[in-house]
Structures are given as C-alpha cells and as structure tokens.
Amino acid sequence: MTSVAEAGAAQPDSVAPEPGEPTPGARSGRYGSTSLRVGAASIWLSVIVLLPLAAIVWxxxxxxxxxxxxxxxSNAAVESLRVTLTISAGVTVVNLVFGLIVAWVLxxxxxxxxxIVDSVIDLPFALPTIVASLVMLALYGPASPIGLHLQHTKWGVGVALLFVTLPFVVRSVQPVLLELDRETExxxxSLGASNRVIFVQVILPALLPALLSGAGLAFSRAIGEFGSVVLIGGAVPGETEVSSQWIRTLIxxxxxxxxxxxxxxxxxxxxxxxxxxxxxxSRAAKREELSA
Structure with a gap:
C-alpha cells in the first residue's frame, strides 16, 4: 500500500513563478476581476464621453x-474656423518653446x-476661464496699467490662449525631464560635445514624445476655448470671433x-x-528605445 508520504512525493512539484510574474489568481484576487474593471471603465466612459458625443452627432x-x-x-463659420485655427497654431508653437524653457527651469x-512658481503653473487649471478673461481685460484693456491695449485684437486672443494652454506643455515635459539620465549628458x-549638440542629439529626442503630446493637448484646448477670450476678444467677425463664440451665436x-x-x-x-x-x-519613443 502506498503511504501518504509516498503519495505526496509522487505529486509533481509546483513551479514557482518567475520573478516579476504575477502569481495565479493575482489578477483577479488582489484587485478584483479584470472583466469587472473593464466593464466599470467602459460604462463610465460611455456615460461621460460617448453618450454626449453621440447626442451631438445626432x-x-x-x-x-x-x-x-x-x-x-457658411462665410461666418469658415471665418471663425480660420481665426481659431491660425491663432491656436501660433499659440501652440509659442508654448512649445516657452513651455519647454519653464519646465527646464523648474x-x-x-x-x-x-x-511658488511651480504652483502658479497649475493656476489656469483651477481658475475659471471667465476670470482669466477679466484679468486679461484689466491688464490689456482700454485702461491698461502697462499702456498695452489688446482688446478686440488677435493679439489679445492669443495672449489669453497662451495663458490657459501653457500648463499642458509644462506638465507633459516636466516628468520626462526629471527622469532623464544625466549620466548620458x-x-x-566629457567627449567634447557642446551644450547645443547635447540638447539636440541627446535631450530633445527623449523629450519629443512628451512635447508632441503637450502640443496636441494645448492645441485642442485652444480651439475649443471660450471663457478666456470672450471679453478680451470681443467676437469681431473675421478678426477675433473664434468658433466657440460663433457656436454661441448660433445657439x-x-x-x-x-x-x-x-x-x-x-x-x-x-x-x-x-x-x-x-x-x-510613439514612433519617436520606439526609435529612441531601439537606439539606446
């Protein structure tokens, strides 16, 4: 008769998981079922994003x-789109440069x-956009304390959009700068590379994905902005009337x-x-990984 010890010895030894490999049941046991998480995320995304988008399409x-x-x-729609896209593109380019500089300094x-400066960067996220427009009007309006009158001009709209979109670039680039390997620089x-060469060939390729992501977010915010430009812009047709203001007029x-x-x-x-x-x-990031 086979003893209990022999029966236990006859059983195949359990294979220990490789380091870093999740143990059986870890996916569902520790943090809940994967299907449950996916379902909850899908429902929330549908309610908050997909349903409103479907409603506006309908x-x-x-x-x-x-x-x-x-x-x-229509002529008014085309003109508002032209104003929106040209100013937003210019604002995005400016914020790419100065957002990188601000992130570098920080x-x-x-x-x-x-x-304090680091906290001020996030101020446009928390500040109601109409308040930003009031600030711009007080600073660049007819009673400008610095003698710069930008109300009802494209420059005024551009300054307002610069204010509300700068954090997108800074906060996209800042974490990547913190994680960059200083030893490579x-x-x-030590091999004689100048600061310009180090920046262009070592730092900039690593920052490119974050820069592009920040630029996309800044541009998308700029073309849909309303509150910060409503007072300083004045909605002059063909000059300062952006698409969001034309949408309000249609409503x-x-x-x-x-x-x-x-x-x-x-x-x-x-x-x-x-x-x-x-x-x-993403492609630039993959090329950077392969070259590294």
Whole structure:
C-alpha cells in the first residue's frame, strides 16, 4: 500500500513563478476581476464621453447632410474656423518653446520661490476661464496699467490662449525631464560635445514624445476655448470671433443644428491632431528605445 508520504512525493512539484510574474489568481484576487474593471471603465466612459458625443452627432445630423454642409461652409463659420485655427497654431508653437524653457527651469535650476512658481503653473487649471478673461481685460484693456491695449485684437486672443494652454506643455515635459539620465549628458560633455549638440542629439529626442503630446493637448484646448477670450476678444467677425463664440451665436439664434455641426468639426480636428501627434510621438519613443 502506498503511504501518504509516498503519495505526496509522487505529486509533481509546483513551479514557482518567475520573478516579476504575477502569481495565479493575482489578477483577479488582489484587485478584483479584470472583466469587472473593464466593464466599470467602459460604462463610465460611455456615460461621460460617448453618450454626449453621440447626442451631438445626432443633433448635427437632424437636418440632414445639406444642412450640415451649409452650416460648416457658411462665410461666418469658415471665418471663425480660420481665426481659431491660425491663432491656436501660433499659440501652440509659442508654448512649445516657452513651455519647454519653464519646465527646464523648474527641473534643472534652483532659485528662491521655486515652489511658488511651480504652483502658479497649475493656476489656469483651477481658475475659471471667465476670470482669466477679466484679468486679461484689466491688464490689456482700454485702461491698461502697462499702456498695452489688446482688446478686440488677435493679439489679445492669443495672449489669453497662451495663458490657459501653457500648463499642458509644462506638465507633459516636466516628468520626462526629471527622469532623464544625466549620466548620458555628462558622458557626451566629457567627449567634447557642446551644450547645443547635447540638447539636440541627446535631450530633445527623449523629450519629443512628451512635447508632441503637450502640443496636441494645448492645441485642442485652444480651439475649443471660450471663457478666456470672450471679453478680451470681443467676437469681431473675421478678426477675433473664434468658433466657440460663433457656436454661441448660433445657439442664441436657435440654430442648434448649425451649432452642433460646428462642434463636430472642432471635435474631429482635435481628435485628428491628437491622434497624429501621439502616433508620431510613439514612433519617436520606439526609435529612441531601439537606439539606446
């Protein structure tokens, strides 16, 4: 008769998981079922994002394709889109440069009041955008204390958009700068590379994905911005009237189908820009990993 000890010895030994490999049941036991998490995330995404998007698409399609096309190709709509896209593109480029500089200073330099400056960067996230417009009007309006009158000008709209979109670039680049390997920079410097060469060939390729991601977020925020430009811009047709203000005008005139149509155009532009920039950024990150 086989003893209990022999029976236990005859059983195959359990194979210990490799280091870093999750133990059986860890996926569902420790943090709950994967399917449950996916289901909860899908429901929340549907309620918060997909349903509102579906509703606005349905409203835009309510008048048919002809009504949609007339709404997005009207002279006022085209002019507002032109103003929106040109100013937003310029703002994004400016914030790419100065956002990188601000992020660099916050991560590489020490100076009095650094924590205060770091906190101020997030102020546009917390500040109501209409308050930002009031601030801009007080600073650059007819009674400007610095003698700079930008109300009802494209420059005024641009300054307002610079204010609300700067944090997107800074906060996208700052974590990557903190994680960069300083030894690589020191090695390049020891081999005689100049600061410019080190930045262009060592630092910038590593920052490119984050820069593109921040640029996409800043651009998408700029083309949909309303509150910060409503007072300083003045909605001058063909000059300072951005698409969000034209949408408000359509709603006030009870043209909800036309307003929804312009909104769809802005959504598509934002989605395409984000998709393209993030795809380019992902490919750049993969090339950087392969070269490393």
């Amino acid at each position: 409203q835009a399609a309510g008048g048919g394709w002809d009504a949609f096309w007339l709404a997005v190709t 991560t590489r330099d020490d100076f009095p009041g650094k924590r 020191e090695a390049a410097a 006030e005139n009870d043209d909800r189908t036309g307003a929804a149509a312009i909104s769809i155009v802005l959504l598509v532009i934002s989605f395409v820009v984000l998709l393209v920039l993030r795809t380019v950024g």
